[in-house]
Amino acid sequence: MSNAVVLLLSLIAIFRCFHSTNSHSQILFTSQQYRDSFISSPASCPAPNPNLYYRPVIGILSHPGDGASGRLNNATDISYIAASYVKFVEAAGARVVPLIFTEPTEKLLKKLELVNGVLFTGGWAKDGLYFETVKRIFKKALEKNDAGDHFPLYGVCLGFELITMIISEDNNILEEFSGKNQASSLQIVENANIEGSVFGRFPPDLLKKLSTECLVMQNHCFGISPAKLLDNPKLSSFFEILTTCNDEDDKVYVSTVRSRNYPVTGFQWHPEKNAFEWGSSKIPHTEDAIQITQHVANFLVSEARKSLNRPVSQELLDNLIYNYKPTYCGYAGKGFDEVYIFE
Ligand SMILES: *[C@@H]1O[C@H](CO)[C@@H](O)[C@H](O)[C@H]1NC(C)=O
Numbered sequence: 001m002s003n004a005v006v007l008l009l010s011l012i013a014i015f016r017c018f019h020s021t022n023s024h025s026q027i028l029f030t031s032q033q034y035r036d037s038f039i040s041s042p043a044s045c046p047a048p049n050p051n052l053y054y055r056p057v058i059g060i061l062s063h064p065g066d067g068a069s070g071r072l073n074n075a076t077d078i079s080y081i082a083a084s085y086v087k088f089v090e091a092a093g094a095r096v097v098p099l100i101f102t103e104p105t106e107k108l109l110k111k112l113e114l115v116n117g118v119l120f121t122g123g124w125a126k127d128g129l130y131f132e133t134v135k136r137i138f139k140k141a142l143e144k145n146d147a148g149d150h151f152p153l154y155g156v157c158l159g160f161e162l163i164t165m166i167i168s169e170d171n172n173i174l175e176e177f178s179g180k181n182q183a184s185s186l187q188i189v190e191n192a193n194i195e196g197s198v199f200g201r202f203p204p205d206l207l208k209k210l211s212t213e214c215l216v217m218q219n220h221c222f223g224i225s226p227a228k229l230l231d232n233p234k235l236s237s238f239f240e241i242l243t244t245c246n247d248e249d250d251k252v253y254v255s256t257v258r259s260r261n262y263p264v265t266g267f268q269w270h271p272e273k274n275a276f277e278w279g280s281s282k283i284p285h286t287e288d289a290i291q292i293t294q295h296v297a298n299f300l301v302s303e304a305r306k307s308l309n310r311p312v313s314q315e316l317l318d319n320l321i322y323n324y325k326p327t328y329c330g331y332a333g334k335g336f337d338e339v340y341i342f343e
Helices: 003-039 083-093 106-113 126-145 158-168 204-212 226-231 233-238 287-304 312-320
Strands: 057-061 081-082 094-100 118-120 153-156 175-184 214-222 239-246 252-257 264-267 338-342
Touching: 057 083, 057 287, 081 083, 081 233, 081 264, 083 094, 083 118, 083 287, 083 338, 094 312, 106 126, 106 158, 118 126, 118 158, 158 214, 158 233, 158 264, 175 252, 204 287, 214 226, 214 252, 214 338, 226 233, 233 239, 239 312, 264 287
Parallel strands: 057 094, 057 118, 118 153, 153 264
Antiparallel strands: 081 338, 175 214, 239 252, 252 264
């Protein structure tokens, strides 16, 4: 190659280099402008409702045992929360603080200051420290509402049964029903006050299907009949019946209640199972059934967003459920799929 050709090729290379640098910086400039166009248009994102709290936290009370009939842990001083309740809350846009029932009362009450609502799970324990703790937290939840906060409370299955015992002040108020491991419909009570209740934002077609299709999971052998609830002045002044169900022997029991004066909702059925539990072939998993889980979770969290409580950040992080690991136990083919165990 002659020197002249080498010189010419070098010049071309240098020119290309400059040219590409130029066009590159041009693109950079353009992309920066493009980015700026997003930053400088806050008007397209209106501020959310300042009266609502968009970082709500729900406390879930743990229940005695390992949640797996001893298959995971036989210790007597442990407690658990089925992960389905945690997922239920998380799916609706809230985080969970476990309220471990064996913790000292002072610690539990402090944890209540970190949450915007409480959920009592299903289970079997109806006495001892567990029942006393449920009582204490329930009383505190009502006090918070009386003091001007909006502090929702969900009682699921056993949780509802315990609230019934607490309000009636009658530990023998429950009746026996055949409601073990079965899907059922929900019969909405005539003239029920659906507006502003858990069913308030159900699409009309789903609300209709509730009474004709078996879309909810039951797993209980206790409950209360509408007659017994209505005959009890304490219960009938506190609760309004939203739905009833028929058990296997066609006996009618109360399946969903709302409080007349507090953001308290009771379920004899299991809204959390449809989307998150697989241990029984009876659990409905249709799209309608999953929507029920979602709507019921959305209602709890939408109520919690109305709470005025603003938990201290670091203390909250230290107590979130993320500090614990769930254990998979679904391989047993029964019971819960995952549980959080607290030793
Ligand atoms: C708990 O006890 C039962 C009955 O004795 C036993 O079958 C089971 O393996 C024990 N569980 C553990 C985790 O050791």
